[in-house]
Amino acid sequence: MPKDGGIGASTKRREDIRFLTGKGRYTDDINLRGQAYAHFVRSEVAHGRIKGIDFAAAEAMEGVVKVFTAADFAGVGGIPCGWQITDKHGKVMLEPKHPVLADGKVRHVGDPICVVVADTYEQARDAAEMIEIDIEELPAVLDMKAAIEPGGTLVHEEIGSNLCFDWGFVEENKAAVDEAFAKAAHVTTLELVNNRLVANPMEPRVAVADFESHSDQYTLYTTSQNPHVIRLLMGAFVLGIPEHKLRVVAPDVGGGFGSKIYHYAEEAFVTFAAKVVKRPVKWTSSRSEAFLSDAQGRDHVTKIELALDAENNFTAIRTDTYANMGAYLSTFAPAIPTWLHGTLMAGNYKTPLIYVNVKAVFTNTIPVDAYRGAGRPEATFQLERLVDKAARELGVDPVALRRQNFITEFPYQTPVAVVYDTGNYHATMDKLLEISDHAGFEARRMESAARGKLRGFGIAHYIEACGIAPSNLVGQLGARAGLYESATVRVNATGSISVYTGSHSHGQGHETSFAQVVAEMIGIDAAQIDIVHGDTSNTPMGMGTYGSRSLAVGGSAIVKATNKIINKAKKIASHLLEAAEGDIELKDGKFTVAGTDKSVDWVGVTLAAYVPHNYPLESLEPGLEETAFYDPSNFTYPSGAYGCEVEVDADTGQVTVLAFSAADDFGNIVNPMIVEGQVQGGLAQGIGQALMENCAYDENGQLLSGSFMDYAMPRATDLPMFNVDHSCVTPCTHNPLGVKGCGEAGAIGSPPAVVNAVIDALIRGGHDVKHIDMPLTPSRVWAAING
Amino acid sequence: MTKVTMTVNGKTVSAMTEGRTLLSSYLREGLGLTGTHIGCDTSQCGACTVHVDGVAVKSCSVFAQDVAGATVTTIEGMANADGSLSVIQQAFQDHHGLQCGYCTPGMVMASAALLASNPSPTEGEVRHYLEGNICRCTGYHNIVKAVLAASGQDVAAVAAE
Ligand code: FES
Ligand code: FES
Numbered sequence: 007m008p009k010d011g012g013i014g015a016s017t018k019r020r021e022d023i024r025f026l027t028g029k030g031r032y033t034d035d036i037n038l039r040g041q042a043y044a045h046f047v048r049s050e051v052a053h054g055r056i057k058g059i060d061f062a063a064a065e066a067m068e069g070v071v072k073v074f075t076a077a078d079f080a081g082v083g084g085i086p087c088g089w090q091i092t093d094k095h096g097k098v099m100l101e102p103k104h105p106v107l108a109d110g111k112v113r114h115v116g117d118p119i120c121v122v123v124a125d126t127y128e129q130a131r132d133a134a135e136m137i138e139i140d141i142e143e144l145p146a147v148l149d150m151k152a153a154i155e156p157g158g159t160l161v162h163e164e165i166g167s168n169l170c171f172d173w174g175f176v177e178e179n180k181a182a183v184d185e186a187f188a189k190a191a192h193v194t195t196l197e198l199v200n201n202r203l204v205a206n207p208m209e210p211r212v213a214v215a216d217f218e219s220h221s222d223q224y225t226l227y228t229t230s231q232n233p234h235v236i237r238l239l240m241g242a243f244v245l246g247i248p249e250h251k252l253r254v255v256a257p258d259v260g261g262g263f264g265s266k267i268y269h270y271a272e273e274a275f276v277t278f279a280a281k282v283v284k285r286p287v288k289w290t291s292s293r294s295e296a297f298l299s300d301a302q303g304r305d306h307v308t309k310i311e312l313a314l315d316a317e318n319n320f321t322a323i324r325t326d327t328y329a330n331m332g333a334y335l336s337t338f339a340p341a342i343p344t345w346l347h348g349t350l351m352a353g354n355y356k357t358p359l360i361y362v363n364v365k366a367v368f369t370n371t372i373p374v375d376a377y378r379g380a381g382r383p384e385a386t387f388q389l390e391r392l393v394d395k396a397a398r399e400l401g402v403d404p405v406a407l408r409r410q411n412f413i414t415e416f417p418y419q420t421p422v423a424v425v426y427d428t429g430n431y432h433a434t435m436d437k438l439l440e441i442s443d444h445a446g447f448e449a450r451r452m453e454s455a456a457r458g459k460l461r462g463f464g465i466a467h468y469i470e471a472c473g474i475a476p477s478n479l480v481g482q483l484g485a486r487a488g489l490y491e492s493a494t495v496r497v498n499a500t501g502s503i504s505v506y507t508g509s510h511s512h513g514q515g516h517e518t519s520f521a522q523v524v525a526e527m528i529g530i531d532a533a534q535i536d537i538v539h540g541d542t543s544n545t546p547m548g549m550g551t552y553g554s555r556s557l558a559v560g561g562s563a564i565v566k567a568t569n570k571i572i573n574k575a576k577k578i579a580s581h582l583l584e585a586a587e588g589d590i591e592l593k594d595g596k597f598t599v600a601g602t603d604k605s606v607d608w609v610g611v612t613l614a615a616y617v618p619h620n621y622p623l624e625s626l627e628p629g630l631e632e633t634a635f636y637d638p639s640n641f642t643y644p645s646g647a648y649g650c651e652v653e654v655d656a657d658t659g660q661v662t663v664l665a666f667s668a669a670d671d672f673g674n675i676v677n678p679m680i681v682e683g684q685v686q687g688g689l690a691q692g693i694g695q696a697l698m699e700n701c702a703y704d705e706n707g708q709l710l711s712g713s714f715m716d717y718a719m720p721r722a723t724d725l726p727m728f729n730v731d732h733s734c735v736t737p738c739t740h741n742p743l744g745v746k747g748c749g750e751a752g753a754i755g756s757p758p759a760v761v762n763a764v765i766d767a768l769i770r771g772g773h774d775v776k777h778i779d780m781p782l783t784p785s786r787v788w789a790a791i792n793g
Numbered sequence: 794m795t796k797v798t799m800t801v802n803g804k805t806v807s808a809m810t811e812g813r814t815l816l817s818s819y820l821r822e823g824l825g826l827t828g829t830h831i832g833c834d835t836s837q838c839g840a841c842t843v844h845v846d847g848v849a850v851k852s853c854s855v856f857a858q859d860v861a862g863a864t865v866t867t868i869e870g871m872a873n874a875d876g877s878l879s880v881i882q883q884a885f886q887d888h889h890g891l892q893c894g895y896c897t898p899g900m901v902m903a904s905a906a907l908l909a910s911n912p913s914p915t916e917g918e919v920r921h922y923l924e925g926n927i928c929r930c931t932g933y934h935n936i937v938k939a940v941l942a943a944s945g946q947d948v949a950a951v952a953a954e
Binding site: 024031207684688713725 | 811813821822826827828829830831832833834835837838840867868869871872878882885886887889891892893894895896897898901916919920921923924926927928929930931932933934935936937
């Protein structure tokens with residue numbers, strides 16, 4: 007095996023060459039001959055009734071091809087939701103219609119009302135200025151608790167309530183949980199907000215579609231993390247296009263972080279409009295438009311309680327969460343505060359009884375869905391803030407309280423359905439204390455104090471569930487999709503290999519790491535292997551990339567398909583070598599008869615497969631190409647200990663992150679360089695959530711943070727160098743690579759570590775502060791200090 | 794429509810423009826140089842950074858007609874003459890200073906301008922200089938390392954991994 011090409015090597019990324027030379031091909035770089043440009047006219051009010059739309063003047067303007075309104079979409083399906091939750095009374099969730107263009111009512115600022123299609127982008131935008139929309143403004147539904155009081159304004163009149171569902175988990179445990187609280191020696195309570203965020207991948211969304219009338223063939227190029235999912239949702243549920251007539255291509259995609267999972271109205275629009283106007287139609291989101299139209303993240307309001315016995319053992323956890331759905335159900339929105347949140351409430355602790363209540367609420371805000379971590383950051387934040395608070399109330403060391411309650415035996419059945427296969431939480435905690443020089447903290451604190459600054463150290467330990475997911479399980483939980491992954495391995499006659507994967511890379515480096523896996527298995531140079539992704543016309547039906555699933559699920563499909571290749575290649579080799587198949591060994595790209603020096607190399611076998619002159623044709627098909635679908639039998643459970651060291655300026659409330667250390671257990675690792683990069687990026691987003699980022703609406707539902715001038719994105723000056731370690735390894739027991747997934751960990755574990763650090767600094771500085779809601783901006787910290 | 798001519802990546806080029814045509818659209822749509830990316834509409838993200846007469850400029854904040862006749866370098870003009878990666882591009886690959894690649898052209902152009910004026914910057918100076926370039930993927934750690942490495946500094950000691 008070439009040293010830098012196999013599993014475990016920090017192979018440099020091959021995709022970098024095109025990105026570093028300006029040769030990347032992102033969706034906005036694609037222009038189709040004769041394309042027209044779409045410009046969306048969006049609601050300027052959060053809630054209102056559309057009384058009339060006058061677009062005659064706009065349609066008469068130079069270059070304008072057509073103005074579309076909801077009337078054009080009569081007979082077209084709405085944007086579907088991909089997950090149905092059954093509530094604690096056994097009732098299915100309320101599922102309002104989500105039309106492609108607002109029909110009768112607008113329900114959030116940015117809700118699309120009509121679209122101008124014109125020869126140029128400028129003409130479309132100029133014509134949009136001429137459209138007159140008469141809207142009767144209605145009161146905006148914003149506060150979640152008020153929204154579900156009877157008699158209030160309804161976001162969707164036809165469903166009769168703003169309460170989408172009221173989910174109890176595990177409902178049968180509720181009485182036992184309440185009883186444990188009644189008997190507790192100590193109860194710690196915390197009320198908190200998980201602030202709404204905007205994913206903001208640097209590439210805004212783009213969609214360009216074409217329709218060929220001679221073949222009835224549609225092609226959609228779109229910024230998606232999962233082109234097959236878009237093809238299925240849009241083809242089957244919105245536009246009624248059969249899959250074989252619809253090709254969806256997600257070329258180079260400039261980051262996603264969840265926000266490019268979902269099927270959006272703009273994709274359906276351009277695909278539909280291309281047929282109507284008989285020419286390709288392109289839409290490119292501006293950043294301002296992205297703030298108004300990309301699904302947003304988090305936005306939970308929670309009360310959580312922890313019951314402890316007299317020895318400080320956790321005996322029960324009870325939570326009460328309001329989860330904001332926004333104005334419509336985005337593709338996976340109902341799954342986030344439920345199955346991706348409630349099932350993680352055990353964290354790393356052997357709490358025997360847990361009850362989670364989640365009320366999902368419609369409001370006149372932009373829809374909310376998964377954002378990096380998706381439900382798991384919300385669970386981790388609650389739990390790790392709560393445990394820290396409990397330690398303070400009890401006067402015990404927060405590390406010791408965590409250790410005392412750590413799960414130490416695996417597999418571990420949690421009281422919230424999931425079974426952790428492996429982990430070693432003491433090891434990650436030990437590693438964190440080592441790499442963060444926890445022992446030296448007091449000396450550093452004194453040094454800060456000498457400069458008049460408050461220094462604090464905060465710890466969080468997280469668990470997450472990745473590698474989603476067993477299809478039969480998620481089917482029972484309400485998913486309207488399977489969550490397997492697919493791969494086709496096509497070996498060419500001269501031995502090079504094209505791997506077609508259903509996963510999608512939008513920054514994760516699959517083209518490099520997936521090739522490392524195949525190179526290792528066969529023992530050939532990774533340069534002979536290409537990874538192909540992102541086009542439904544050449545990749546097998548796959549579910550795409552999110553939930554840190556690509557290597558654990560997509561990589562497993564590649565392993566499975568490659569094993570099929572190796573098995574067949576061994577049959578061919580046994581024929582060529584005139585030996586029993588069971589005696590053939592594959593090593594370093596060479597097939598050898600065990601115990602002899604008789605061998606045939608990789609190319610000898612691949613050539614024989616395609617030029618089958620000396621070949622067992624009676625028992626074996628020619629060719630060397632295999633497809634596999636891998637459906638995981640469990641989630642994977644990465645875990646880790648994170649430590650944040652901050653300095654607080656008590657005069658201004660300014661928080662500076664001085665150091666951040668992460669000790670993760672991701673199971674086995676294919677490319678350490680890529681893994682470290684994933685963690686660093688996740689940490690930046692988590693620190694951003696904790697200190698800076700906030701998606702805010704005013705009392706009328708106007709988005710206050712609608713650009714990079716008002717929404718604080720972490721910049722290079724806001725962050726330290728990171729101290730990232732992944733040497734603690736408990737391999738996953740149920741996938742062939744023993745991998746767990748690393749994409750979201752950084753964003754999950756870091757917010758509570760940061761907030762715990764700030765609270766620690768303030769308390770050590772003599773300020774009795776129990777909690778501050780994120781983001782911990784200078785004004786909020788200053789206000790907390792000054793009572 | 795007015796024809797605007799300038800020197801881009803060493804070649805004299807021209808394209809038709811309106812008064813409101815930004816340098817970024819002149820490059821992307823007029824010349825097909827799509828390596829220059831658009832990440833915002835408020836001149837905040839730096840994805841569109843190019844060099845105009847040797848100075849790093851956010852091309853979305855300049856009208857094409859205002860820089861007629863200028864010498865412009867974009868990411869497409871940064872590789873060595875033989876097509877191999879330049880020192881700074883190579884450092885970004887070596888130190889994994891990019892993930893999705895969308896901010897990357899702007900980061901490379903800004904970093905090159907920094908190193909031209911400050912050949913051996915400190916970590917703090919790199920971070921300060923790149924404040925106008927947003928990256929959502931990397932957390933900046935490896936970008937900072939790449940720039941320091943491109944300046945010839947030993948980055949092994951910059952931060953433990
Ligand atoms: S596109 Fe120019 S600064 Fe964002
Ligand atoms: S690499 Fe994706 S935004 Fe920087």
